[in-house]
Amino acid sequence: MSVTDLSAAQAGARAWAAAAAVPDPEIPVVTVADLGILRAVTLRDGVAVAQVSPTYTGCPAVLAIELAVEAALRDAGFEARVERQLSPPWTTDWITEEGREKLRAYGIAPPAQAANSVRALFGESVVACPRCGSEATEKLSDFGSTPCKAQYRCRDCLEPFDHFKCI
Amino acid sequence: MSDAIVTALLELADDHLVLGHRLSEWCGHAPMLEEDLALPSMGLDLIGAARVLYTRAGEIEGKGRGEDDFAYLRDERAYRNCLLVERPNGDFAQTMLRQLYFAAFMEPYWKAALGSSDAVVQGLAAKALKEVAYHIRHSAEWVIRLGDGTAESAARMAEAVVELHGYTDELFLSSEAAQAAEAAGILPGRAALRTAWEAALKPVFAEAQLDWPEKVWPQSGGRKGEHGEALGHMLAEMQVIARAHPGAVW
Numbered sequence A: 001m002s003v004t005d006l007s008a009a010q011a012g013a014r015a016w017a018a019a020a021a022v023p024d025p026e027i028p029v030v031t032v033a034d035l036g037i038l039r040a041v042t043l044r045d046g047v048a049v050a051q052v053s054p055t056y057t058g059c060p061a062v063l064a065i066e067l068a069v070e071a072a073l074r075d076a077g078f079e080a081r082v083e084r085q086l087s088p089p090w091t092t093d094w095i096t097e098e099g100r101e102k103l104r105a106y107g108i109a110p111p112a113q114a115a116n117s118v119r120a121l122f123g124e125s126v127v128a129c130p131r132c133g134s135e136a137t138e139k140l141s142d143f144g145s146t147p148c149k150a151q152y153r154c155r156d157c158l159e160p161f162d163h164f165k166c167i
Numbered sequence B: 001m002s003d004a005i006v007t008a009l010l011e012l013a014d015d016h017l018v019l020g021h022r023l024s025e026w027c028g029h030a031p032m033l034e035e036d037l038a039l040p041s042m043g044l045d046l047i048g049a050a051r052v053l054y055t056r057a058g059e060i061e062g063k064g065r066g067e068d069d070f071a072y073l074r075d076e077r078a079y080r081n082c083l084l085v086e087r088p089n090g091d092f093a094q095t096m097l098r099q100l101y102f103a104a105f106m107e108p109y110w111k112a113a114l115g116s117s118d119a120v121v122q123g124l125a126a127k128a129l130k131e132v133a134y135h136i137r138h139s140a141e142w143v144i145r146l147g148d149g150t151a152e153s154a155a156r157m158a159e160a161v162v163e164l165h166g167y168t169d170e171l172f173l174s175s176e177a178a179q180a181a182e183a184a185g186i187l188p189g190r191a192a193l194r195t196a197w198e199a200a201l202k203p204v205f206a207e208a209q210l211d212w213p214e215k216v217w218p219q220s221g222g223r224k225g226e227h228g229e230a231l232g233h234m235l236a237e238m239q240v241i242a243r244a245h246p247g248a249v250w
């Protein structure tokens, strides 16, 4: 069914579903909706406008994500535009429960909740090993293969793993 | 008025781009893999902030200039960054101390900028504030590790303080343009941040067994476009592709 035959609510739902299914280019097991970086999709004068928040200010994936969201909306039959939304700033608290579970299953320890205090940011909170569940882990570096990750190691199963850091 | 706002935003953007580029120079050369990831990661944060600020400056200026025009098509004399950020990487001690000096300044700066009257600056401040917290922790850990390390590393760290401390004073000076932006509530004042900066740094220096320099000879001039020769070399490398292929896209 072409978009013009849909009710406004149906068209809005279709646009959201199309944009929400776009995978993150760096961690493709989670979608932009799982990560909470897709803030909204609204229909304005027949154009689907997606609002996307960058994870990190300089995240090189931002442009790729915006292009992918725009392409997904076009594929779903919409004229599309993406707006970058800097404020309020994205926080890892916006990652959905489902997103956290997907990260864990993929081998990335998800961030703790309540990332908004600097205390939690440096959370001496426990990071459990995503493979064996052990809480005997240690940080190797605050910085990892992408801006959003830190490197950890499990002292029980001895595997290194990524931690999606709180921000 | 709006000219002054544009200039003030460019000063801040240039600080971030120049330091971000300096950090990127470590990519592939850092002493260990973790640092090869950490330094460019911090660089990306800074370049990301610069992009937001250049774009905003271009909007206010209204002449159609964007981030690439500001970054790639201005000469050294048109750059308005402070001298600290353009200092060459030197050794690892100098790179880390330069980072700590800058990050410990930007933390209270961004905190104050949360109250900016400009929505873009305000949004950037909220984001950058979290990122800079990681930069402070990372660089402070290294300053302590090297300062309180071997005789060799301690000597190099002490040398880095001698080399760089004189460039920190400029962080606290507001140019005429910055003063206009401050009066308009767009950017926070600089002089008032010295207390917070010293309070953040002095415990790190103590733990690192470093003496806090009481007497320094302040260096400034970056906000007037008076730079050391190191910036020219850096810009030549950074701008060569964009200038050789005007308007190229990828």
Ligand SMILES: [Zn+2]
Binding pocket: A129, A130, A131, A132, A133, A134, A154, A155, A156, A157, A158, A159
């Ligand atoms: Zn384990």
